Amino acid sequence: MNALFPALRTRTDLPALRFGAETLTYEDLGRAAGALVTPILGAGRVAVWATPTAATAVGVVAALLAGVPAIPINPRTGERELAHILGDSMPGAVLAGADDVLPAGLADVPRIDVETAVDHHSPVSAASAFSGAEPDDPESPALIVYTSGTTGPPKGVVLSHRAIAASLDALEEAWAWTEDDVLVHALPLFHVHGLILGILGPLRRGGSVRHLGAFSVEGVARELGAGGGTMLFGVPTMYHRIADALGDDPALVRALGGARLLVSGSAALPVHDHERITAATGRTVIERYGMTETLMNTGVPVGSRPRPGSVGLPLRDVELRLVEEDGTELRAYDGESVGEIQVKGPNLFTAYLNRPDATAAAFDGDWFRTGDMAVREPDGYVRIVGRKATDLIKSGGYKIGAGEIENALLEHPAVLEAAVTGAPDPDLGERIVAWVVPADAEKPPTAGELADHVAGLLAPHKRPRTVHFLRALPRNDMGKLLKKALPEALHG
Structure with missing residues (x-):
C-alpha cells in the first residue's frame, strides 16, 4: 500500500x-x-x-x-x-x-x-x-x-x-x-x-x-x-x-x-x-x-x-x-x-x-x-512584508515592506481594498504609491488624508506620496493580488 x-x-x-x-x-x-x-x-x-x-x-x-x-x-x-x-x-x-x-x-x-x-x-x-x-x-x-x-x-x-x-x-x-x-x-x-x-x-x-x-x-x-x-x-x-x-x-x-x-x-x-x-x-x-x-x-x-x-x-x-x-x-x-x-x-x-x-x-x-x-520577531515568529520583486520599496535610505502600509491603509474606514507599490523617484530613489478601492466610490478619502493616516500609524517616511483610486484590485483565481496589472486596472 x-x-x-x-x-x-x-x-x-x-x-x-x-x-x-x-x-x-x-x-x-x-x-x-x-x-x-x-x-x-x-x-x-x-x-x-x-x-x-x-x-x-x-x-x-x-x-x-x-x-x-x-x-x-x-x-x-x-x-x-x-x-x-x-x-x-x-x-x-x-x-x-x-x-x-x-x-x-x-x-x-x-x-x-x-x-x-x-x-x-x-x-x-x-x-x-x-x-x-x-x-x-x-x-x-x-x-x-x-x-x-x-x-x-x-x-x-x-x-x-x-x-x-x-x-x-x-x-x-x-x-x-x-x-x-x-x-x-x-x-x-x-x-x-x-x-x-x-x-x-x-x-x-x-x-x-x-x-x-x-x-x-x-x-x-x-x-x-x-x-x-x-x-x-x-x-x-x-x-x-x-x-x-x-x-x-x-x-x-x-x-x-x-x-x-x-x-x-x-x-x-x-x-x-x-x-x-x-x-x-x-x-x-x-x-x-x-x-x-x-x-x-x-x-x-x-x-x-x-x-x-x-x-x-x-x-x-x-x-x-x-x-x-x-x-x-x-x-x-x-x-x-x-x-x-x-x-x-x-x-x-x-x-x-x-x-x-x-x-x-x-x-x-x-x-x-x-x-x-x-x-x-524576538520570539522567532516570521512576518512577511512582501515579494522582493514587487513589495520591497527602497525610499530615502529605508527598506520598507509594502504589506505593513497596506494593512495601515485598510484600517482607514473609507478604504475597502489597498495595494502598495514603489515607483522611481529622483529624490527618494523610490516613492510609495497606494492603489485604493474606496468604501464609497462617490466619497473617496483624499490622498493627504490617507498619507497622514499612515504616517500616524507607522512613521512619516512610510506614507504614500501618490494615491490612485480604482474600482477593484486585479486578482488571480486564488485571490492573489496582481500588482503588475495595477497600471492596466487604472486605465481599464
Missing part, C-alpha cells in the same frame, strides 16, 4: 471525500482509483483536468498510487499557456471527469475518463489494485505543478513523494491534525493549497474533506455547522467575505465559533479581517506560509495566542534564514530588519522540469531563494 495513504487500507467504510451530494468512502476511493491504475501505468506522466470535483481527487490519488507523476491543469488555462504546459511536460494521457468538455488543445492527448461511481461487487479494491504498483523510492516524482508564470513561461515544479509526506506530516504536528478532523474548503484543485493541503492532507491523516465546489458564505456555515466540519481552509478574499457577513448571520458566527481550526493562506490576511472574525466568533484565524517549490515552510501552531500578520514559526525539519542583498545572513530578531527568506529541508521540490538553469539559479548552495521578504 502506498505510504502516502495508509487509511485506504484501515478506514475503508468511513467517509473520505464529499463534493456536493457525492460522497466517497475510503473503500469507494480505493476502488475508483484502483480502476485507473492499469490504464495509466504506461503513460509516463498524466495530466489531470483539475475541476473542483471528486473526479479530480480520484485521478490524482490513482496517479500517486500508481507511481505516475500527475500534472494538474487549471481548467481556465488559456490556449497559449496550455500549449506550453503540454509541450513541456508531454503527458501520455489526460484524466478527466466523464462529463468534462476538454479544449481543442488536448485533442491529441489520449483521454481516460474518471468514474467515481463504484461497483462494490467488483474484485478491484484498494488492497488488490495497488499491491506492488507504488514507487519504492520516496524521491520519485509525485506531482508536477506549474507556476503562475509571472516572470516568464510557467515552470513545472517537480514535487516528490518525500516532499509531500514531509510537509503534510509537519502540519499534523503544528495543527494537531488527526483522523477525526473534517476539513471544509472551496479552493481550486490545481495548486498546492487546494490539492495537496486540502485533499491529500485529510486523506493522509485518514480524515474527511468536504469540498464546496464553489465558495459561498452559506456553504461554509452549513458544513462547519450542521455538517460537522472542524477545520476551514481559505484565502484572504474568502475570509474577507466571511467577515463582512458575520454581523448579519448568527448561524455563521456559531459555525465558525465551533470550528477547531481556521487557516488562511496564499496571501496575507489583512489585520482588520483577523480582528473582525475574532471579535465576532472568539476564534483566531491562523496563517501559514508556503509556495509551490517548498510546500509549507512555516505555520502558526494551534493554540497560540492571536498573531495577526504573522505566518508563525518554521515547521518541523524546515530551516529558515533571512539574508541581505549581498547574501549575508541577517541574524536580527527585532521585528524591523528586512531580509529575503531562504529555506531548506525535506519539503523542497526536486527541480524545475527541463530547466536545470532555473533550478540552479533558485538555490544559494542548499538554500532555496524564495524571493519573499520578511522580518523576525
Whole structure:
C-alpha cells in the first residue's frame, strides 16, 4: 500500500471525500482509483483536468498510487499557456471527469475518463489494485505543478513523494491534525493549497474533506455547522467575505465559533479581517506560509495566542534564514530588519522540469531563494512584508515592506481594498504609491488624508506620496493580488 495513504487500507467504510451530494468512502476511493491504475501505468506522466470535483481527487490519488507523476491543469488555462504546459511536460494521457468538455488543445492527448461511481461487487479494491504498483523510492516524482508564470513561461515544479509526506506530516504536528478532523474548503484543485493541503492532507491523516465546489458564505456555515466540519481552509478574499457577513448571520458566527481550526493562506490576511472574525466568533484565524517549490515552510501552531500578520514559526525539519542583498545572513530578531527568506529541508521540490538553469539559479548552495521578504520577531515568529520583486520599496535610505502600509491603509474606514507599490523617484530613489478601492466610490478619502493616516500609524517616511483610486484590485483565481496589472486596472 502506498505510504502516502495508509487509511485506504484501515478506514475503508468511513467517509473520505464529499463534493456536493457525492460522497466517497475510503473503500469507494480505493476502488475508483484502483480502476485507473492499469490504464495509466504506461503513460509516463498524466495530466489531470483539475475541476473542483471528486473526479479530480480520484485521478490524482490513482496517479500517486500508481507511481505516475500527475500534472494538474487549471481548467481556465488559456490556449497559449496550455500549449506550453503540454509541450513541456508531454503527458501520455489526460484524466478527466466523464462529463468534462476538454479544449481543442488536448485533442491529441489520449483521454481516460474518471468514474467515481463504484461497483462494490467488483474484485478491484484498494488492497488488490495497488499491491506492488507504488514507487519504492520516496524521491520519485509525485506531482508536477506549474507556476503562475509571472516572470516568464510557467515552470513545472517537480514535487516528490518525500516532499509531500514531509510537509503534510509537519502540519499534523503544528495543527494537531488527526483522523477525526473534517476539513471544509472551496479552493481550486490545481495548486498546492487546494490539492495537496486540502485533499491529500485529510486523506493522509485518514480524515474527511468536504469540498464546496464553489465558495459561498452559506456553504461554509452549513458544513462547519450542521455538517460537522472542524477545520476551514481559505484565502484572504474568502475570509474577507466571511467577515463582512458575520454581523448579519448568527448561524455563521456559531459555525465558525465551533470550528477547531481556521487557516488562511496564499496571501496575507489583512489585520482588520483577523480582528473582525475574532471579535465576532472568539476564534483566531491562523496563517501559514508556503509556495509551490517548498510546500509549507512555516505555520502558526494551534493554540497560540492571536498573531495577526504573522505566518508563525518554521515547521518541523524546515530551516529558515533571512539574508541581505549581498547574501549575508541577517541574524536580527527585532521585528524591523528586512531580509529575503531562504529555506531548506525535506519539503523542497526536486527541480524545475527541463530547466536545470532555473533550478540552479533558485538555490544559494542548499538554500532555496524564495524571493519573499520578511522580518523576525524576538520570539522567532516570521512576518512577511512582501515579494522582493514587487513589495520591497527602497525610499530615502529605508527598506520598507509594502504589506505593513497596506494593512495601515485598510484600517482607514473609507478604504475597502489597498495595494502598495514603489515607483522611481529622483529624490527618494523610490516613492510609495497606494492603489485604493474606496468604501464609497462617490466619497473617496483624499490622498493627504490617507498619507497622514499612515504616517500616524507607522512613521512619516512610510506614507504614500501618490494615491490612485480604482474600482477593484486585479486578482488571480486564488485571490492573489496582481500588482503588475495595477497600471492596466487604472486605465481599464
